[in-house]
Amino acid sequence: xxxxxxxxxxxxxxxxxxxxxxxxxxxxxxxxxxxxxxxxxxxxxxxxxxxxxxxxxxxxxxxxxxxxxxxxxxxxxxxxxxxxxxxxxxxxxxxxxxxxxxxxxxxxxxxxxxxxxxxxxxxxxxxxxxxxxxxxxxxxxxxxxxxxxxxxxxxxxxxxxxxxxxxxxxxxxxxxxxxxxxxxxxxxxxxxxxxxxxxxxxxxxxxxxxxxxxxxxxxxxxxxxxxxxxxxxxxxxxxxxxxxxxxxxxxxxxxxxxxxxxxxxxxxxxxxxxxxxxxxxxxxxxxxxxxxxxxxxxxxxxxxxxxxxxxxxxxxxxxxxxxxxxxxxxxxxxxxxxxxxxxxx
Amino acid sequence: xxxxxxxxxxxxxxxxxxxxxxxxxxxxxxxxxxxxxxxxxxxxxxxxxxxxxxxxxxxxxxxxxxxxxxxxxxxxxxxxxxxxxxxxxxxxxxxxxxxxxxxxxxxxxxxxxxxxxxxxxxxxxxxxxxxxxxxxxxxxxxxxxxxxxxxxxxxxxxxxxxxxxxxxxxxxxxxxxxxxxxxxxxxxxxxxxxxxxxxxxxxxxxxxxxxxxxxxxxxxxxxxxxxxxxxxxxxxxxxxxxxxxxxxxxxxxxxxxxxxxxxxxxxxxxxxxxxxxxxxxxxxxxxxxxxxxxxxxxxxxxxxxxxxxxxxxxxxxxxxxxxxxxxxxxxxxxxxxxxxxxxxx
DNA sequence: CAATTTTTGGCAACCGGTTGACAAAGGTTA
DNA sequence: TAACCTTTGTCAACCGGTTGCCAAAAATTG
Numbered sequence: 133x134x135x136x137x138x139x140x141x142x143x144x145x146x147x148x149x150x151x152x153x154x155x156x157x158x159x160x161x162x163x164x165x166x167x168x169x170x171x172x173x174x175x176x177x178x179x180x181x182x183x184x185x186x187x188x189x190x191x192x193x194x195x196x197x198x199x200x201x202x203x204x205x206x207x208x209x210x211x212x213x214x215x216x217x218x219x220x221x222x223x224x225x226x227x228x229x230x231x232x233x234x235x236x237x238x239x240x241x242x243x244x245x246x247x248x249x250x251x252x253x254x255x256x257x258x259x260x261x262x263x264x265x266x267x268x269x270x271x272x273x274x275x276x277x278x279x280x281x282x283x284x285x286x287x288x289x290x291x292x293x294x295x296x297x298x299x300x301x302x303x304x305x306x307x308x309x310x311x312x313x314x315x316x317x318x319x320x321x322x323x324x325x326x327x328x329x330x331x332x333x334x335x336x337x338x339x340x341x342x343x344x345x346x347x348x349x350x351x352x353x354x355x356x357x358x359x360x361x362x363x364x365x366x367x368x369x370x371x372x373x374x375x376x377x378x379x380x381x382x383x384x385x386x387x388x389x390x391x392x393x394x395x396x397x398x399x400x401x402x403x404x405x406x407x408x409x410x411x412x413x414x415x416x417x418x419x420x421x422x423x424x425x426x427x428x429x430x431x432x433x434x435x436x437x438x439x440x441x442x443x444x445x446x447x448x449x450x451x452x453x454x455x456x457x458x459x460x461x462x463x464x465x466x467x468x469x470x471x472x473x474x475x476x477x
Numbered sequence: 478x479x480x481x482x483x484x485x486x487x488x489x490x491x492x493x494x495x496x497x498x499x500x501x502x503x504x505x506x507x508x509x510x511x512x513x514x515x516x517x518x519x520x521x522x523x524x525x526x527x528x529x530x531x532x533x534x535x536x537x538x539x540x541x542x543x544x545x546x547x548x549x550x551x552x553x554x555x556x557x558x559x560x561x562x563x564x565x566x567x568x569x570x571x572x573x574x575x576x577x578x579x580x581x582x583x584x585x586x587x588x589x590x591x592x593x594x595x596x597x598x599x600x601x602x603x604x605x606x607x608x609x610x611x612x613x614x615x616x617x618x619x620x621x622x623x624x625x626x627x628x629x630x631x632x633x634x635x636x637x638x639x640x641x642x643x644x645x646x647x648x649x650x651x652x653x654x655x656x657x658x659x660x661x662x663x664x665x666x667x668x669x670x671x672x673x674x675x676x677x678x679x680x681x682x683x684x685x686x687x688x689x690x691x692x693x694x695x696x697x698x699x700x701x702x703x704x705x706x707x708x709x710x711x712x713x714x715x716x717x718x719x720x721x722x723x724x725x726x727x728x729x730x731x732x733x734x735x736x737x738x739x740x741x742x743x744x745x746x747x748x749x750x751x752x753x754x755x756x757x758x759x760x761x762x763x764x765x766x767x768x769x770x771x772x773x774x775x776x777x778x779x780x781x782x783x784x785x786x787x788x789x790x791x792x793x794x795x796x797x798x799x800x801x802x803x804x805x806x807x808x809x810x811x812x813x814x815x816x817x818x819x820x821x822x
Numbered sequence: 823c824a825a826t827t828t829t830t831g832g833c834a835a836c837c838g839g840t841t842g843a844c845a846a847a848g849g850t851t852a
Numbered sequence: 853t854a855a856c857c858t859t860t861g862t863c864a865a866c867c868g869g870t871t872g873c874c875a876a877a878a879a880t881t882g
Contacts, residue, residue: 154838165862170840180860200610201555202838204546206867212589220575223568223764230565233592242607244557245590247578262587265545393768400770419568420765423738425745499868510832515870525830547868551837 153194162190173198212242213446214262214269215439216255220247223418224388224435228272228293231439239447241267252276259284268446270439271295275334289449291442295336301449302459303441307344310431310464314385314413315348317466322475323383323411326356329372329395331364331387338387341415345385357381361391369394373402382410382475389414389421389430396424396471411472426470434462498539507535518543557587558791559607559614560784561600565592568763569733569780573617573638576784584792586612597621604629613791615784616640620679634794636787640681646794647804648786652689655776655809659730659758660693662811667820668728668756671701674717674740676709676732683732686760690730702726706736714739718747727755727820734759734766734775741769741816752818762812771815779807 155169162169164183171178172187179187204210215232217225233243246262248255252275259276263269268289274281278297284290285300292302318326328345331338342358349356359375361368369391376384376395386392392414396406404410406426414421417432441460449455500514507514509528516523517532524532549555560577562570578588591607593600597620604621608614613634619626623642629635630645637647663671673690676683687703694701704720706713714736721729721740731737737759741751749755751771759766762777786805794800 156838166838167840167863168861170838171861174840178860183860197605197609199550199838201546201549202867203840204867205544205550205838205869206840208867210546220571220578223571226565226568226571229590230592233565233590237591237603242610243590245574245578245588246582247575258582260542264542265587419566420768423765423768425770501868511868512833512870513831515868516831519870523830528831544868547837548870549837550839550868551870553837 153191153196154199155196157194158187158190158196161194162186210265210267211240212244212266213443214244214246214259214266215272216246216248216258216262216269216274217272218248218250218255218275220245223390223420224416225272226419227435228439231436232270232443233439235440235443236447239443241443241447248275250275256280263288267450270442270446272439272442273335273337289446289455291445293438293442296459301445301455303438303445304340304459304461305433305438305464306461307341307431307433307464308348310433310466311341311344311385312348312351313466314429314431314472315345315352315354317468318383318411318413318472319352319354321383321411321473324354325379325381325383326354327376327379327381327384328356328358329361329369329376329384329386329391330358331361331391333360335364335387341385341387361387364388364391366390366394366397369396370398373398376410377402377404383413383472384410385413385415385431387415389416389418389428392428392430392471393421393424396428406471407473408476411475413466413472417467422469424471429469429472430467431464432467433464437462498536498541499544500541502539503532503535503541506539507531555610555612556585557589557611558788559589559591559604559611560617561591561593561603561607561614561619562617563593563595563600563620565590568735568765569761570617571764572780573784576781577615577788578784580785580788581792584788586788586792593620595620601625608633612795615787615791617784617787618680618682634791634800636790638783638787641804646790646800648783648790649685649804649806650778650783650809651806652686652776652778652809653693655778655811656686656689656730657693657696658811659774659776659817660690660697660699662813663728663756663758663817664697664699666728666756666818669699670724670726670728671699672721672724672726672729673701673703674706674714674721674729674731674736675703676706676736678705680709680732686730686732706732709733709736711735711739711742714741715743718743721755722747722749728758728817729755730758730760730776732760734761734763734773737773737775737816738766738769741773751816753821756817756820758811758817767814769816774814774817775812776809777812778809782807 155166158169159166168179169187172184213236236243244262244266246258248258255274255276263284271292273294274292281297281300290300292300294304296302296304326349328342330342346356357379359372361372364387373395392412396412399410400406406412414428414430417430421428421430500511503514504511513524514532517529558581581588589607589611591603593603600619600621608629616637618639619637626642626645635645637645639649641647641649671694673687675687691701702724704717704724706717709732718740737757741757744755745751751757759773759775762775766773766775
């Protein structure tokens with residue numbers, strides 16, 4: 133066999149051969165005007181049932197597929213939505229990507245993916261580039277500042293996940309329910325001193341979560357201290373173990389699951405027993421949170437649902453609906469596994 | 478026929494306002510013909526340096542951005558590549574997606590993502606849909622049959638990951654090195670009876686891995702049995718635990734890490750000590766493989782590199798290079814962690 | 823300085839759809 | 853049967869670039 137050779141073909145431009153039927157071909161075959169074909173295929177009811185049938189048959193025979201670019205040119209509609217995530221490596225985004233892809237493709241939209249590599253500048257560039265080729269854009273945990281986002285939103289429908297910005301449709305997990313559950317559960321298990329391991333300073337979410345923890349701790353009469361982490365990863369979690377021990381806390385809630393996992397690994401390596409001596413609660417319930425021993429107790433954010441909701445909002449806006457007046461909140465809930473429990477020490 | 482421009486536009490279609498400068502606007506501002514602008518902006522050296530400068534300045538002033546659709550229409554080039562994965566949920570693909578996105582965007586290509594939900598039919602549909610809008614397509618662990626893939630490849634550049642198909646450029650991990658290392662290591666630790674837990678019957682890879690295990694076991698004078706799993710997930714791993722025990726094997730190599738993790742969880746739950754009583758080796762080294770206790774020993778497939786290679790092949794083909802004559806092989810290697818070791822029982 | 827070659831810019835015809843305007847055909851009603 | 857309202861298909865002008873062909877301008881050569 134030869135390779136993929138387009139060698140000897142008369143080279144019809146880039147396009148393949150069989151896939152190149154146009155509305156003009158259909159028009160000729162059906163004996164009507166191209167514009168009639170266009171209407172038959174996209175404006176339901178605009179042509180008579182009889183003509184419609186003839187045209188549809190012809191289209192089927194030629195196995196016609198619209199050329200998305202030709203359609204996009206005059207209409208501006210591309211049937212695609214863009215998604216920008218801060219870091220494709222970060223499992224937090226896996227579920228968001230998945231939710232968005234699934235929901236989008238169910239409504240015949242294609243997902244275009246880009247990564248900002250945690251850099252606000254890259255993010256702005258990627259966003260601008262994508263914006264011109266998609267019908268709407270989703271920003272998951274964006275790092276760029278509010279004004280940039282508003283500027284994008286002025287051009288085309290934009291939805292933001294994991295951050296709240298006035299005047300832009302947002303989908304954010306409502307951390308309060310999950311956090312209250314977590315803190316109450318810890319209090320019920322005899323803990324009195326709680327530590328919160330924070331995430332990146334510029335993260336909008338890390339502040340919300342700390343507020344939630346502080347408020348819930350106050351309500352449950354626990355003391356709460358905030359510790360900083362160098363980065364929101366497994367490694368960052370390992371590094372903060374020392375501070376956690378020094379703080380004297382017997383229960384820890386971390387900004388995300390990766391920190392929790394790293395922290396747990398490091399504490400266990402140092403001989404601590406989890407949860408007998410210290411309870412650990414993560415955040416998000418990412419893939420792999422239940423691989424650890426003990427499995428990680430965590431406040432689950434419905435990230436897949438965030439992706440789904442964001443797409444839904446976008447598609448609704450594209451149909452002319454108004455954007456939701458205020459942020460859409462999705463519920464969080466405590467998932468109790470083995471890493472939290474009664475204090476035995 | 479003078480004024481090409483619809484001068485004082487009240488509302489331009491869907492497009493934003495500032496982003497709507499066209500080559501006609503630039504042409505007017507620079508006092509040249511639109512075609513000259515087009516050439517200045519895309520055919521380096523085709524116009525004089527002086528005109529070039531004037532046009533570039535005008536473009537900058539209007540902050541011009543090409544309209545990708547208008548460009549795609551006559552040329553067929555879209556600057557995008559499509560990636561179809563069997564299951565976005567499966568972490569195996571995370572690294573592939575990431576490698577592809579990173580490599581693509583470094584060369585100014587955008588990644589378009591679709592999922593087949595493990596269904597061959599959905600996969601074909603998605604592939605056909607994507608193919609018309611992208612410059613090239615990557616199929617990661619495709620489920621459709623060889624002929625369908627060849628048909629796609631006849632239309633546009635296609636690269637396949639994790640499967641080998643005559644006449645289509647493929648990137649496959651070469652399992653032999655990693656497997657030999659794994660089997661030798663197990664033999665050196667006193668194991669004599671080995672079990673391989675297979676993956677989906679229709680998976681090309683599961684057969685390759687079994688062949689590798691069988692051959693390496695023979696070489697190292699171990700006995701090897703093949704066990705079937707119901708599905709290649711954590712749950713599937715749990716379900717196969719019974720069979721593993723019954724087989725009498727003291728070392729297990731699984732088709733993928735998820736199976737290994739499930740298997741280990743179930744065995745540990747039943748009181749088995751890993752690795753003292755049984756050694757477990759996974760495959761791929763997915764995200765989270767080191768979250769377990771003990772951390773999972775596994776044969777690492779460089780999945781990110783597979784994504785990168787596939788994109789590179791595609792882009793090279795788009796530049797007119799030939800597709801590689803035979804499958805590109807990437808090396809696998811054993812990553813020894815805690816789940817394998819000396820047999821103490 | 824004329825003849826010839828090379829640059830360089832302009833013209834116009836696409837790429838494949840969409841859509842407003844309009845007239846022909848068909849149906850109603852007086 | 854005439855007058856009038858609908859329905860339905862056609863015409864033609866876009867959308868915003870790309871590119872083959874050609875002639876004017878510039879550079880080179882004799």
